[in-house]
Amino acid sequence: MAQIIRISESGKYENQEVTIQGWLYNKRSSGKIRFLLVRDGSAIIQCVVVKNEVSEDVFERTELLTQETSLRVTGKLVADKRAPIGYELHVSDIEIIQIAQDYPITPKEHGVDFLMDHRHLWIRSKRQHAILRIRHEIIKAAQDFFNNRDFIKVDSPIFTPNAAEGTTTLFKTDYFGSPAYLTQSGQLYAEAACMAFGRVYCFGPTFRAEKSKTRRHLTEFWMIEPEVAFFDLQDDMQLAEEFVSYIVQTVLKNRKQELETLERDTTKLEKVSPPFPKIHYNEAVEILKKNGVEFTYGDDFGGADETVLSDQFEKPVIVHHYPAEVKAFYMKRDPEEPQFALAMDMLAPEGYGEIIGGSQREDDYDTLLQRIREHNLSEEAFKWYLDLRKYGSVPHSGFGLGIERTVAWITGVKHVRETIPFPRLMQRIYP
RNA sequence: UCCGGCGUAGCUCAAUUGGCAGAGCGGGUGGCUGUUAACCACUAGGUUGUAGGUUCGAGUCCUACCGCCGGAGCCA
Known part of the structure; x- marks a missing residue:
């Protein structure tokens, strides 16, 4: 040999x-x-x-x-x-x-259900191979970006003791006789780590028991979440646009062949560099109205609304200052217009939806306690989280990037089920 | 949960008005010294998702159920 x-x-x-x-x-x-x-x-x-x-x-x-x-x-x-x-x-x-007998996936077209049933074999095919290689590149680039900026990776737990925001979207498990839930986000723990290291990120799977049947939803998906001390919303948005630009440019540089295999038109991706357009919630609503969209002021945007907004721009667009009422309890409100949260979402172009959600966090003990009470959350459960505002609280911000939606956007794949090796969907937990 | 669509060979699909269930791919056999999802010939392969109903006759029409797909709702 x-x-x-x-x-x-x-x-x-x-x-x-x-x-x-x-x-x-x-x-x-x-x-x-x-x-x-x-x-x-x-x-x-x-x-x-x-x-x-x-x-x-x-x-x-x-x-x-x-x-x-x-x-x-x-x-x-x-x-x-x-x-x-x-x-x-x-x-x-x-x-x-x-010798392989009767390999099921023949060189011809197959249906979605059949391919999903054979996902363990489907990942051998050219197209899936290209998608998963790009996923690998995106994850590597994302971690490199933070590692090169002196961030420490501090991972959050998967099991969490309490239901942070109602139990309907959480997967409940039995933890030695007590209920435990699968995490929806590593953020709260990343905040604790942030007060220890200044700049941190966590990366891991998150779980949502939502009965969502759309091309953008999985019940198990991966998120990378940076959290930075002494960062305000502006700093956060700048970090996000630099981060996403770095990922896109790295994939364009290192995975040209895979993008060709997928027949991805890369002309739009090539334009992805800072700064990204940043619009206030009020501007976003104006855009929707100008485009004839029926929309109730004060609501969060739906999938169709997001597509209208992102279609206005060639690059990803950041929408900031959402109405505080539709956003999470831990988001700090803008002191100058307290009806708005210091929150931001980044919408990917071409209808791929929200890829980043982030905010400046509430850093005042009394205000945070009040929000916890307003949301009928357990003070006991959030005692440790409140501690962070008791012992050297500082302004801090962070965001979470959904890996699968990012892969879908960059590869041009229509459905997130192809962007993760073994997708978990409402109707599927096999193979 | 709601709306819409689909379910026929291992796979992707066809089957006229309700009237003999068919093709390509894959498998098998044979042929071919540059093929690109190769090609050519032959061949095997069917409880038409399940249960019931209408009819001389149901893949086709009706009812229920199951499964899948798309979308909505939902969705730090």
């Missing part, structure tokens, strides 16, 4: 004898010449088997190869302009590891 290589590093081994370990993606035959498309997770390469260049035994073995059969292929790597990756393998030997 020759040196084992990854297909993606073929360029380094031109005209050398190498071995590739992988799976058969597809096969074509023309009598005495056969073409094997082999994937190894890094890329796909066409392997050419010519009858009178290999032993009879090896040539006959190609007959046994079915889709997704695992194998080792040895041969000479040669440059070929006809090949998508620029190289082909001229086969000298084939070792079959396991």
Whole structure:
């Protein structure tokens, strides 16, 4: 056996004898010449088997190869302009590891339900492969961004003891005889960590038991949430636009091939750089009215409203100063116009919806206590959270970025179910 | 939870007015020395989601249920 290589590093081994370990993606035959498309997770390469260049035994073995059969292929790597990756393998030997019988996902169109039932196999397909590689790049870029700015990653717990804002959207579990809930956000714990380290972020799964059946909703999704001490809303919005720009530009730079596979039009993504348009809630309402949208002043925006707003701009748009009543208890109100919260949402272009929600947090003990009471929340449960306002409280702000919606936007995928390896939806918890 | 749509071969779909259940892909067999979801020929493959009803006759019409899809509501 020759040196084992990854297909993606073929360029380094031109005209050398190498071995590739992988799976058969597809096969074509023309009598005495056969073409094997082999994937190894890094890329796909066409392997050419010519009858009178290999032993009879090896040539006959190609007959046994079915889709997704695992194998080792040895041969000479040669440059070929006809090949998508620029190289082909001229086969000298084939070792079959396991023959796959009746692989369900054939090279043709399939329906959503069938593919979702076979998600564990679907992720081997080209398109899913490209999406998940971009997801990886987005997560890496997001963490790099904060790591390069001296943030400390402090993860929040998944189990939480209390229902922060009503139990309807929380998943309840049994925790040694007491109720516990799966977290909806790491934010409150990130605030505690923020008072310890100054700049922190957490990254993990969050859970919402909402019966939402739309292309933007999962019951389990991943969020990355920075929290910064001595930051006001303006600082927060600036951090958010720099953050999102960095992610988009990094993906454009490092995942060009995957974006091509997905046939993503990148011209709009290329324009994503600071500053982003920032509009007050009142301006947003004006825009909706100008576009003939029926909207009750004081409400939060629905999915259709968000699309109208984001369609006005080429870049993501930040809407700030939402009516305090539709926002969470912990958001600080603007002292100059107290009916508004110092909150902001970032809406992705092209109808992908809200990708960031953030705010400056209430940092005054008495005010926060009052809000907790107004919302009928348990003072006892939030004792530790109130402590943060008791022992050296400072102005601080943060936001959360939903990974799946960000992946959907950047890849141009229509539904978030394709942006996470194993999606959890209202109607699906298999595989 | 509400509105709309769909359910036929392993998969994607077709089947005229209610009148013989069919094609492509995948599988099998054979052919082809440059194929790109290769192609060509042959071949196997069906409780038409489930239960009931109307009818001489139901994939098709009616009722209920199940499942899925899209949307709304909901959604720091």
